Amino acid sequence: MNSQAVQTAALGVALALAPVTAHTADVWDPAKPMPVTGPNLLPNGDFEKGETTPDGWQTIDGLTSFWVADEDPARGKVIKFDTAVLQSQAYEWWAQIVQGASPKDAPAKIPSTDPNQYDTLAAFDGAWFFSEFIPVEPGKQYWLALDAKGGEMMCWLLGYKDKYPTSFGDDEPAFLGYLRKKAGYDSKQRGFKKIPFKRNWKGQVKAGGSNAWRTYSRREKPFSPTKNTPSVRYVRVLILPYWPPGEYYVDHVRLFVYHKLQEEH
Numbered sequence: 001m002n003s004q005a006v007q008t009a010a011l012g013v014a015l016a017l018a019p020v021t022a023h024t025a026d027v028w029d030p031a032k033p034m035p036v037t038g039p040n041l042l043p044n045g046d047f048e049k050g051e052t053t054p055d056g057w058q059t060i061d062g063l064t065s066f067w068v069a070d071e072d073p074a075r076g077k078v079i080k081f082d083t084a085v086l087q088s089q090a091y092e093w094w095a096q097i098v099q100g101a102s103p104k105d106a107p108a109k110i111p112s113t114d115p116n117q118y119d120t121l122a123a124f125d126g127a128w129f130f131s132e133f134i135p136v137e138p139g140k141q142y143w144l145a146l147d148a149k150g151g152e153m154m155c156w157l158l159g160y161k162d163k164y165p166t167s168f169g170d171d172e173p174a175f176l177g178y179l180r181k182k183a184g185y186d187s188k189q190r191g192f193k194k195i196p197f198k199r200n201w202k203g204q205v206k207a208g209g210s211n212a213w214r215t216y217s218r219r220e221k222p223f224s225p226t227k228n229t230p231s232v233r234y235v236r237v238l239i240l241p242y243w244p245p246g247e248y249y250v251d252h253v254r255l256f257v258y259h260k261l262q263e264e265h
């Protein structure tokens with residue numbers, strides 16, 4: 001395994017194991033109301049608006065992430081992921097996406113020759129997909145829910161102190177390190193600094209695990225991004241399917257202000 005693979009493997013483990021506000025996802029009972037108030041704070045959470053790629057989210061890449069019509073016409077557009085893509089091919093293509101390449105020009109997937117598929121994104125970065133920034137208010141709690149189909153995936157709510165101009169993979173240090181190396185930056189030279197995450201808070205919910213659409217949410221615990229990190233002023237949603245290698249689907253991502261239900265009193 002080369003040094004870049006080791007770096008990204010370590011990153012994936014660290015992200016998965018780091019102390020976070022985490023709770024195992026529940027399949028939401030459609031007969032039970034969600035404890036929410038107001039509109040969905042996440043623009044285009046149903047992925048219906050856009051041209052080549054959904055508005056309000058990072059661009060799809062056409063190799064690991066796709067904007068497709070669901071087989072059920074009533075559901076409309078959804079995001080499809082493929083984590084059975086070689087990490088090496090994904091990085092090469094992502095570097096072109098950063099430079100403005102269109103997802104319509106994505107290369108054909110190169111099949112893995114590893115019988116365990118340990119050379120795919122599933123074993124390293126996963127196929128990440130970020131929303132744009134959403135402002136949050138001090139002291140408020142938030143409820144995150146999403147519809148998913150396919151293997152289990154992580155969905156993160158990430159907190160930020162400041163809003164900044166985003167680019168593809170802008171808060172993924174392993175990929176940014178690859179771009180550095182591609183540009184000729186020598187990690188062995190004096191003054192080398194590792195690339196930190198821009199986020200300063202994170203909370204996780206797990207989704208998926210069924211071949212049918214289900215709604216997932218942290219039923220018993222809302223997110224409180226400013227409780228212990230008062231500098232958080234914005235959040236982004238990060239959808240992160242990873243292992244096993246294969247196809248994953250997401251739709252109707254929702255972020256609401258939390259409202260305590262009467263039955264919880």
